[in-house]
Amino acid sequence: MNIKVVSAIALLCLVWGSLWGLVKHSLSIFPPFLFVSMRLILAALTLMIVQAVLRKSILPNQGDWKALIISSLMICFGFYATQVFAMQFVDSGLSAVLVFTMPIFIGVLAHYFLNERLNSQKIMGLILGTLGLVAILWPQLQHIHVNVALIGQFFLILSGFFWALTTIYMKKNFATYDKMKLTIWQLLLGGSVILIGALVFEPINLSVWTNPLNSSILFYIAVIGTGFAFVLWNWIVSQVDTFVASISIMCIPILSLFFGYVLWHEPLTVNILIGAAFICSGIIFSSLKIKAQSRSAEQKSLS
Template sequence: MSAHQLKWLYLFTLALMWGSSFILIKKGLEGLTPIQVGAFRVLVTAVILIIVGFKRLKTIPKAAWKWLAVSGLLGTLFPSILFAYAETEIDSAVASILNSTVPLLALLVGVFFFKSRFIKAQFLGVVIGLIGSLILILIGANINPNQNYWFATLPVFASLMYAFNANIIKTYLQHLSALGIASASFLILLFPAIIILAFTGFFDLNYISQPQTQTALLYVALLALLGTAAAKIIFNRLIQLSNPVFSTSVTYLIPIIALFWGILDGEEFNLWQLLAGGIILLGVYLSNLKNRIRQKA
């Protein structure tokens, strides 16, 4: 399979994995606190990746470890907690659509912090996408007055962190294997995750033995295995095969999967929200226009 075909296969696989992550977070919150969901997700993923990629850790140069630490914090730990907190107040489908701002923010981060270039159509895409995000938040606040839509800003902050992470991997970690990047970054995150869980009383046997907690743990473990461990390796490889903007364009497809799960779970979603989501995806399309032009050239 050619590199061009492989990157599209990775893109669709990631969409399925990450699109299902939002409903798994929601189910995990039925028995765990938001910070426990994020930290336990990291803990399970760390154990899996350290076992699978242990040999790769020896090949990582010392100079790369600082960027691996930053990548782990911005690309996993902080966003995992932010999305979990967000879903205590907003629907999982809405959180997934706000996650679609990642390519837009990746472009802005690349331009202002990593000396990337862009064309006018891409800038227009960023503006359109961010306007769509604002509309989505305002509409959601109107149709769900019982929900605190200030929490809708949390997925945007998390998406900004993802955007920085994508550019960091492309700029400073390009020479490392995808498994090596994932394994090393989660080795660094292992200890903070354990400390966070310890301070929340997670390791109390009476707490873990509760049926509701055990069910939530199963959902988060599945989230960690597919939505984080496997997806992290695939995403790192996708960035190396393409670029940050194309890689983060997986968010074209994520809302479709997440919306499907949300509706099945009884979440309300009207046509105005769908329109706002379409505006965001239009912005993502325009922000990725430069790559499409190059592919046709």
């Protein structure tokens, strides 16, 4: 990876690592689906203004709409709406760990749909990640019964799956597409549909939305943590192997666990720490092997 990609990954990790606790806090203030719809729409409108200032095209071509709608529904409903529903019942650090099982799904999906082959190193990384997931869920697995925490954890894993699925779909259909335009319509289309449903079923308290502190938090989450960050993510995925991109941002759940513990006083149980260690070990193992393979391939090409 070149310095631009590495710098983009480092910046993305910092932004997304700081985001989970703020999202969890916001769910105690705002109605969940009004919050996520406003987050998506505000992010899209801000990017639209930037795109206009840069004098770049905003409206998609007629033939782009179908793929954009599919991509938007997957990311807005499958990822964002599912995630915000589940985070009402699960701590922010644990939520990040479960959503960032996304590389497990990426590895399998990319193998079948992008011809990014699963080698032994990737498979071992996926096994370690799965063991980490089992460790995190172990207290629930010992006494399986339906409760809101277990349902929330299931939906967070489902959210990670939809993120992986959207990433594969985007890589396959939008590899050379303007990444800012792509992000605008991914967020705006699905966000508008969620807003319609939220206005019907959720209460509106204007004093909550006009509070300066609340507005500042929403602005950061929407503009920086969603709009800017997803443009960055879409660009990173277009530059490197999707599995490499996904494992490269796996320090985010560790940062989220740290921020959740320090800022929001969320507990760090032994099974969460063990699970996080397994997941990160799988990521590091895969990453180091992939880099080694890349160097080997470069040496062969030079010989």
